[in-house]
Amino acid sequence: MNSVREFQSARDYLNDSARFGGLLEGYRPREAQLRMADAVAEAIEARGTLLVEAETGTGKTLAYLLPALLSDGPTLVSTGTKSLQDQLFFKDLPMVLKVLGMARKAALLKGRANYLCPYRLELHQEEARFLTRETAEQMQVVAHWAGRTRTGDIAELKQLPEDAPVWPWVTSTADNCLGTECPKYSECPLMNARKEAQEADLVVVNHHLFFADAALRGEGVSELLPSANTVIFDEAHQLPEIAANFFGDSLSTRQVQELGRDALSEAAHSALDLAALNQTVAAVDKACQDLRLSLGEAERRAPWSEVQDSPAVVEAGTALLDALVDLEASLA
Template identity: 50%
Template sequence: MTDHDDMSALLGADGPFARELPNFAPREAQQTMARAVQHAIAEREILIAEAGTGTGKTYAYLVPALLSGQRVIVSTGTKALQDQLYFRDLPKVRSVLGTRLKTALLKGRANYLCLYRLDQTVREGATFDRTQAAQLAAIRAWSARTRRGDRMELAEVPEESPLWPRVTSTPENCLGVECPFYDDCHVVKARREAQEAELVVVNHHLLFADLALKQEGFGEILPGAQAFILDEAHQIPELAGQFFSQSISARQMTELAQDSLHECTGITGAIGMLLEPVEALQEAVRKLRLALDPLPQRGAFQQLEASAAVRVAMHDVRELMASLTDVLAAQAERSRGFANAHERAANLSERLDRIVEQQGEHDVRWYEQFPRGFALHATPLDLAAPLRAMRERTQAAWIHTSATLSVAGNFDHFARQLGLDDPHTLSLESPFDYSAQALCYLPPALPDPAARDYTERVIDAVMPVLQASNGRAFLLFTSHRALRLAADLLQQRVPWPLFVQGSAPRHRLLEEFRASGHGVLLGAASFWEGVDVAGEALSVVVIDKLPFAAPDDPVLQARLDALEQSGINPFMAWQVPSAVIALKQGVGRLIRDVSDRGVLVLCDPRLSTKGYGRLFLASLPAMPRTRELAAVQTFFATATVTAGQDS
């Protein structure tokens, strides 16, 4: 074990990182965070560390983690960050420290090629169109040479290709030890490596699937860790809600029905027993989806119970799920596949009954519908209790870090959501000089965001800023409707390349935006975070409205009602803090490097007209603010002059 001063020595100006890594900049904030992480791991404490952009938080937790002598799980919010951490950052830190510790990368099962399902897909000889046939050929060729079987390696088959679900497994359809390809299984190998490693890099989806439900079957790996480090921890409250929910979807039921029929091949008399109950269930699921049609896309369970058509259709689905389960029970002895299908049917039937009948005050029951399906959910009203119980079971250190966890320096909202009682907290400001590198422009005379012509007025206010910056902008919207309207309005008005979310996969839009040099990118929710464009290609970030959560979310509505009943103002205690953290994520896109310069345009007039607006502004990095367009034009004009002098 190293002592505290070692962190300063290792990460300081005369340390091995500064000597061996080009472009490594020693930062006081990074050393402070490394010491706090080291202490938390040693003492098994709970730590919340907010580290502004540019702090170097990845090294600040990897260095003490690798030196701790403890088994550590590092979890990230996205698979992209997971890969970056494992393939780029971790090798550098290990090499500088000279450590030989075993490390492993582990993703959810759907990320790994399943050799059995690939073999089945090839044997079925289904008629694929030309694109899919070429993709299948590419997957087959890759399967012969890949060591990990991680689909991230095969960039030529897009992530959204319908072939991936056919050549990867789910917990339901995996044959386990009875699989003829078990000895070469990529999932089994990845799990084994993770079990033997001292540091494992996972993502939040996998971590919570395992800790909350054991549904990925990775229960052997995560126990026994002495420390959990959660990067991008601001995503945890929403994700935890998904994993502590009970859910059932139309897709799960129809997939079960189809798999049951497939299993009949070659088993005498099975089709005669199964065809009728399977077709009846599929028809009942279709009727339930049709009965939901007149209702809002998502809503509380009371709305379902108020509709006679939905009540009848739901009753039929439950009856037919139960009878299919009985028929499968009679066939379960006849094949491994039937035994698996029976187990799935019993599980789904029980879950459906529990969600429909549950009247407890601790859960919010709600539904959502999709173009061709629906899902029913029961979500805990308060996540603090299950999360607290989960952490107590591990008896480990829990370290939560992100650039956006506090509201005006206060961590209460984040801590309350996760049930973190009396955590150690640390707030580290970004080392970037926002007062010199950035300017915040609050356009004057914009109407209330509820005004019908609000998006048109925002575009009018933003056009002169884009002219001053010569494009090079992100326009971030709180709704897809506003995004589409803005795209239509700008199509006619701008000479720069326009990149609109939804017109191509996110990574391609970003690559093309960077390459264009003067692009204007329009994005909604998923572009507010995890997007890194350093340098001149991005010099303006526009945010149309304060990102308050959509009022149609039945879980949020129930939580707000519960706060109100306990005498707390739900708007100030929940909605404002959540929106502040989301806004900070969007703002964080602007300055990504010590040499970046840029203008932040915050259009929402409530920042100045409402008392809570001050809380939003106080939570942002300290930068000069202006209502004068001339100040924005001067900011960009001086940047051009300086660039001319430098060249």
């Protein structure tokens, strides 16, 4: 058996089939994986930027985990989905850490909605009579699990689906979290997960949480994630769309149509001329439908630059703007 001293790089470890052979059936070194590991290590050392595209079966996860864990300073690894996040943390990372035989602390961190809020659980258990029968029954399942869980990560509770109606009652939002004033603050799974992340050598997050943190930092709000020397994005092709959701503004024709319906609903409680407002809202609704039709295929997704000069789109867009000006005048 080679001594630890002889293994100085990720390539050294990957070249040792004996180390991985007992953990990965049929393991053998692959040149593409070795080259990727070298490139990742060099980028970390130089504090540079590296973009890697590799075929399925290359072994990308090992090629970036080994250099990251062998490097100095904390690392953030961001995945495309929560399921990949769990696979990386519970399957891949333990294997790599076992191979390395080194003391490295890893942590898993998800968004707020993924953690049990003990305070809200207790609060709504006392008010169970106000819940539906289904939600009240699910509340008891959550309460039983809450007494056993160490992490409070709701993904542990496989008995309940992700869209179970009980989850909003037993998790928190930024608006209803009491923070340090919460009587259950010391046992809060979210705060404990963040504390572990601050102390870890490698933290596994997901793209949505990463950009939520970046957006908060841009607004001067305290960050969600710890600082890191290295950031690795797995499934990086998803980044543009996710980043746009956090840093861009969007407006759909459905939202515009909802504005019209909301205006009619509010007008029913006032002295507004409902007949005239109905006509204005109907014009907005028709203009929205015409704009959608002018874009072509119903499920089409394309850059605005591809359609902005189309005569049909220009005409429909102008008609919608005119209809919205009329609606604004009516509401004023």
